[in-house]
Amino acid sequence: MRQYVIAAALMCCATRVEAYEIEDERLFGPPNMPVISVLSTTDTDVFAPVIEAFLAAHPDHALRYVAASSQEVFRAMRDEDAQFDLVISSAMDLQMKLANDGFAAPIVSAQTQALPPWTKWRDRLFGFALEPVVLMASKKAMQGLVLPRTRRDLIDLLRANPDRFNGRIATYDPNISGAGYLFATQDARQTDAFWRLAEVMGRLNAQLYCCSGEMITGLENNELALAYNIVGSYAFTRVQGSDDLVVIELEDFTVALVRTAFVPRNAERPQMGAELLDFMLSKTDGQTTRSGGAALLPREQAALPPHVRPIRLDPGLLVYLDRIKRANFLAEWNAAMTQP
């Protein structure tokens, strides 16, 4: 009997050790009030203004904001039964899988009903911001070169100037970043040029990062010349006040990511989670404004510039999450990255 108890305790501890990793946790509002818990991939500082505005309208609540990577958010929800009232993530595929597999509660409100159909999946998953995935460059590093306008331009540029770009081009590591994997798979789905680009980047010893922010820092520090697939909200925020950085939306196509949120089925305060969701959606007044770098969702997809291709919220997203498909894709990618 004793052994079982110890075993159970050990297992418990083991689970504890394996618990999802968080990047930041902050409590907003008065500490002795009922707490709304939010799990999100967005950096706390970026999201703080929304939280403060929401709490101003709900002074009788506090809000615990937990920031984590998209993979960790997915793991927390699927494997660890973590309790949150709202889950926000930029990894649409993982959010889609969670919703498909029944982790999201149905939410029906005037706000969610009013959403254009392409920005939500059933009454479970709701898009609240559209962000293009862009190329960023340092003007200093690009001196004397024409900024690329398409992927073909970019490939030519990299091939033509191997010395200048060797070790100075960066992109996400899809092995560790959920968002990076999503962007890479969507690129691969859109064009065969993606694999050529990957090979060129591999030959130039591309630096692989976990996050958009660190790539931009690399550009700022002059360690990098180009960063491929940067999330729009970070790019547009950081480019302000910098006379060196430049944001490029590639014209052959620019994948646009829909940030999505859902209220988990095991939420402690689903009502409050839904209210925060409504609050976030109410800012979506149909205008494509770039406040804080993220484009709010337009009513009609046709209102977007023609090169912007939003990722659709549909079960197609599940395909690249298939373990075999994922393993094949990553194997291909890694082969492209590590070349003799």
Place this chain on the structure above:
Amino acid sequence: MGLQSGSLRARLVLQLLVVAAVLAVLLFFTVRYTADRAAEATQDAILGAATTSVAEQLRATEEGVEIDLAYSTFSMLGAIGQDRLFYRIDIGNSTVTGYDDLPLPEQRPTSLAAEFYTAPYLDTKIRISAVSRTIVVGTSPVPVLVMIGQTRQGQAAIAGALANRAALLGFGFFVLAVPLSLLSAGSIFNPINRLAEAVGRRGPRDLRAVRHPTPRELAPLVAALNGFVSRLRGALSQTETFIAEAAHHIRTPLSTVRTEAEIALRQSDNEATRIRLRSMIRGVEESARSASQLLDHAMVLYRSDQLEMVEVDMGQAARNVARAFGPTAELKEVSLIVLGDDRPLPTRGDPLLIEAALRNLVDNAIKYSPEETEVCIALSQGNGMVKVRVCDQGRGLSGASMEQLAQRFSRGGNVSDVVGSGLGLTIVTEVIAALGGEFLLEEQATGGTCANMSLPQH
């Protein structure tokens, strides 16, 4: 209200509406079921094609099996109703990818033709399509099972939308049925109403058989009615014949009795016997009068059924009656005066009936007149009518109404000392009703009664 009473129309309408409602509900369920099946068949076809396509793309390689799930296939599967999607691929006996716990088919499919089944999974119910094929790994053939399941929200939405249409259709059908059934119930009862009207329009003495055209279904009713009417007519005519016969048979011996009594009166010297004989004669006289009134009445009933309309001078008829009553009036010391000129009072009618009416009027007037008074017969015409007014100076009506007095065998409340049958006024009113005239009894301020009889002028 039981089934035996109440409105036939309401019952018919109710039954029609119940039938319409049942049909509407039936329609709804039929369309709903068909729509559901159709939507399911469509969705199954898409799901089956997707599953087959995934299975076809399985390839054996040196490292094992290569599986390429097509993004667009999955994308399309979710397009109809944003359905949730689950899949599982088994090679040999192990699940290589997808949802390990997706329910297996009861019977393993044997080919690329999809097997469909519905099973509960996670928190919902899903429709699964399964196909199987064999691939060669290395040198040995390995069976592969591919399953794709989806929720059927899209199917439910399509079927629901169609069912809503069906419900609307059914409801519309029912709403349309309401006025239609009211209309048809109305038209069904029209012949009955027309028959009732035709029978109701008949006069009080019209006992002819009903010849109104009626639907077949009403024929038994009409036949029964006609049978009843003919029995009634037979009974009536029998009664009338009997009364006429009886009156006739009574009158003849009565006149013999009277003659004999008069002879006896003349031959008798005994005062007491004479008094008895006189009262006997008076009694016999009254009986004879009653008998002739009964005869008159029977005659009036018979003739007013088969009116013989000819031109009659009512003035002449009145003068004839006055002349006939001359001796009777004289006996009672009542003076009978006819007022008015000799101009004819032309009307149309049965002369016998007119005479019977006049005779009864004058007879009544004389009967109720005290001795040494006047009975006045005034003749006039005007307003398209010819009029005879018979006034006496008798005891009046004492407030009895004309309707009461005109009933058979009904007499005024102040006449118990006068012998009478109560048939006189009945005869008069029946004749006048048959000839389309007017009759009015009025009490005079100076005492006495006036009877006004008018017939249309010809």
